[in-house]
Amino acid sequence: MDEEFFPGHVTNGQPVNLWLTDFANGWFALDRLMLIRILMTIVIAVFFVVAMRNPKLVPRGVQNFAELALDFVRIHIAEDILGKKEGRRFLPVIATIFFTVLMMNLPTIIPGLNVSPNARIGMPLVLAILGYLTMIYAGAKRYGLGKYIKCSLVVPNLPPLLHFLVIPIEFFSTFVMRPVTLTLRLMANFLAGHLILVLLFSATNFFFWQLNAWTLVSGATLIVGVLFSLFECLIIFLQAYIFALLVAVYIELSLNADSH
Template sequence: MKGSFHAPKLDPEFFPGEYYGQQMFGDILNGWFALDRIMLVRLLMAAVLVVLFVVAFRSPKLVPKGLQNVAEHAIDFVRVNIAEDILGRKEGRRFLPVIASIFFAVLFWNVTTIIPFLNISPNARIGMPIVLAIVAYIAMIYAGAKRYGFFKYVKSSVVIPNLPPLLHLLVVPIEFFSTFVLRPVTLALRLMANFLAGHIILVLLYSATNFFVWQLNAWTVVGGLTLVAAVLFTVYEVIVIFLQAYIFALLTAVYIELSLHADSH
């Protein structure tokens, strides 16, 4: 069995400015607005998400069926199991639009990691996780500031009552860092790290299969093992795709809930 092995290259995907900026759309502002493959996948899946919901609710029926039925069940899952479960009925319905938007955006951008010819999640690069974390952060700040006023909300979030005065010198900076810095950072990094790691592992497994089967004929059996491992890891990625969307939306709801009850320690 003859063939050739081509090592995978990640540079064009993760550092698009120089590569795609010149080759696809020219040098626009030094590549800042280059539409590389990840950005195109991101725009494609955003369009698919919008079109699906527009079509599903274009002419809603009292007794839903087909795509409308699927869309309503999906929204009900977010409403019941995330928004209302964490925030209660009143606040859950109030913040459902932002929580549901985050859930479906993360879900649709995650799923491309296992779609042939797309093969990567846009969330595997830090830009989109940062944007999603900022949206969750703004919702968290808004919830607290709307209820208490901004400065009272910040004070209630970082000052634990009934502590000895000297301990406040230690506790207040820790609470501030934990609440207003660490939360959005961990949201973004968790999402990015999961799909960057998953993408790299899948690239390595399928590349190993290619190498052992086409380059080293005597190692074809090992290539079969790496192929089985790649398929099993792809199945695992299906679970991670949903789980990371659920966790991101769930933590957004939890942070909003903590803001709404910032005065309760």
């Protein structure tokens, strides 16, 4: 069970299920989650290379599917929040975040992989930092860094004494909580989903093979497991959409920081 919940963990001072542990003092050691991340990164890169290697004016096949996916992000996330001009400007970052989150979510329901790399904090943190830096860049580029920070923290027309209370709150909510909530929301959803699926299918195995008198119960846990897997299909897309949407909202707030 430890190997399932903690891939690449250390037991009795020895690494379990780790590859390349002897190379460069283990700096590049890989566990199952890292291998899945690499695999899904290759899959999405190959997909877009193949789809766009020889683009046609009238798209067909893989190119058509790729353009539909990109148009969804462009129209329903980037341009819907930022407008056409700024939406197209920040589309590369928003699209990268959306498709990375989506592809890293998919393995949670793929047999043989069975876990999303986003269930561990590293990948959600990297994506949240990318969105965070883009948010700060957008505001600093438009106003200058100093004025952007001032506009983000100082609420106009407040009594002077209240600024001592409001500025720390604004700083915490804008520059601390945004990346933290982006990270934890994504990680927690897929960690919880993975644990629930493991428990449901482990219960199915237990009731069917080890408790003969409870065989019928295994049918119920199996049905619930399948239904929850279908629910995870919705969560896979929804979490990618929410993550990219929030990044777009944070960029929009930075671009209009002076209307605080």
